[in-house]
Amino acid sequence: MGMTKDQREEAKKNFVAQVMKQLGDLTSLGGSELKVKLKEMHTRICKLEAEKYDLEKRLQTQEYDLKELNERQRQINRQKLQSKGMDPNSANSRYPPKVAIFSKYDRQIDRRNFKERKSLYDKKNAFPCFPNVPPPPTILDFRPLNDGEPKSPGIEEDEEPEENETKEEEEEEEEEEEEEEEEE
Template sequence: MTEAEMLMEEKLRKKKEEEEEMWAEYLEQRKKQRAKEEEELRKLKERQAKRKLQRAEQESKMNEYKRKQEEQRIREMEEKKSREAEAKRKRLEEAEKKRQAMQAAKEKREQEPVKPNFVISKREGDEMGSALGSSGLDKFANIMYARGEMGKTKEQMEEDKKAILSFRVKPLEIEGLTVEQLRDMAKKLWEKVVALESDKYDLEERQKRQDYDLKELAERQRQINRSRALKKGLDPEALQGKHPPKIQVSSKYERRLDRRSFEDKRELYDGGLEAMTDAEMEKMWEDKMNSFKEQSRGQLPKWDPENPKNKQVSHIRRLEEEDDDEELVPVFEPPKPEPPKPAAPPPKPAQQQEEEEEEEEEEEEEEEEEEEEEEEEEEEEEEEEEEEEEEEE
């Protein structure tokens, strides 16, 4: 084996050892990294499990709270319904007792013999409505009750009907009754049915009579409004509607019909002294402005193109016009390539930088002095021109 082959084998062996060391080191690092990732994954799973348990507890508490709230709401609604039903039942019982008392008094009054009715005995402390058999408060209460009954819905009427029937129609107790007793009970029921049918017929006839009275009163009111409108010279149907009639701006006896609108007619009554005053002030203002323009036209200074200010103004105007012309005609140009940035100059020494700064400051001061001198010269020229103009005048 030659020396070169030995060197090559030595290099290959060293290279192989280095690669094995690198591979072992990589495996060690990979093992540590894997252990670290597994630890992080384990912690993450633990946190997720813990969070899941907390969320489940919160949801269970929330569901329990909602269930209790729903039960409480249902219980309150049931209590409210029961209270309302109890109050309605008591109210219907009182109304039924009152109706039965009135029915009994009516039957008693019908059974009594007819007596003369020309003696009226007044007692001290009686109210005005007592002479008529019922007080004004009772009438007002009946009216309010009737209005409340009219405002009820169909479902409410059905509920009231069921409650009243349950109170009025009581179950029959026929156990242990003989035939004669059953016949007597059937006879009483038949008499009750006949009385109820007669009351129903009387109420229907009363309703018809009241409807007729309402129609008659409405017709009377219509005739009264018609006669009132005729007395005022209005259309007979003017006061029949819900709203009052429109205001007539012009007379209806004019030979020529006025086709103008209400706005045009109303303008005839607008204006007056204020409009006249405004017109006079406007005219006076125009006259004064015209006289001022005529007087001050000859006193205006003449245009002197030699004046430096005028030169500057004309130069600025010319530049603006040129800029406007350039802006009016847009020209498309391709984007130019950016020039290469020059290399940064080498840093200067500190002494050289200070000298350059001093030179720049001196140059700025000289420029400011020159500008001040030019401004003073311009002011002197303007004063001389003004003096010459005054002398010429």
């Protein structure tokens, strides 16, 4: 904050006392000496006012020059960004640019022709293949070995299936087979 009212008055009295000491005792001076002293003070005040005016004008020209230089710098930066192919308006904004986030689930344009698309669905277990998307896992069809039914892939005729399955698993498989037969 500032000084209180009393402190300001005290500072003012001290300043006036210092100025009076520099001037000397004016009461003992005569009329002509007083006029000479008055002219000296007037020339000193005029000189200080002239210096003040010059400094104010110098400050204004420096501020103007600074604004001009900043504007030139912005124009140069804008031209550099345009030459690089970037948007110059986004470079001058207060906020950073948005981060582009791409998802593999975004829509992608299918650039295949009709025959290529149709060939995908001609297969028995067809699934579409999209770029940057892994294919679905393959489904293997295993069936237990019985006398009248075909054997599972990968088991040769000489080998017998392992008897590791529990009764619960066998019952579940039989129920599934019955459901499949009913559906057919």
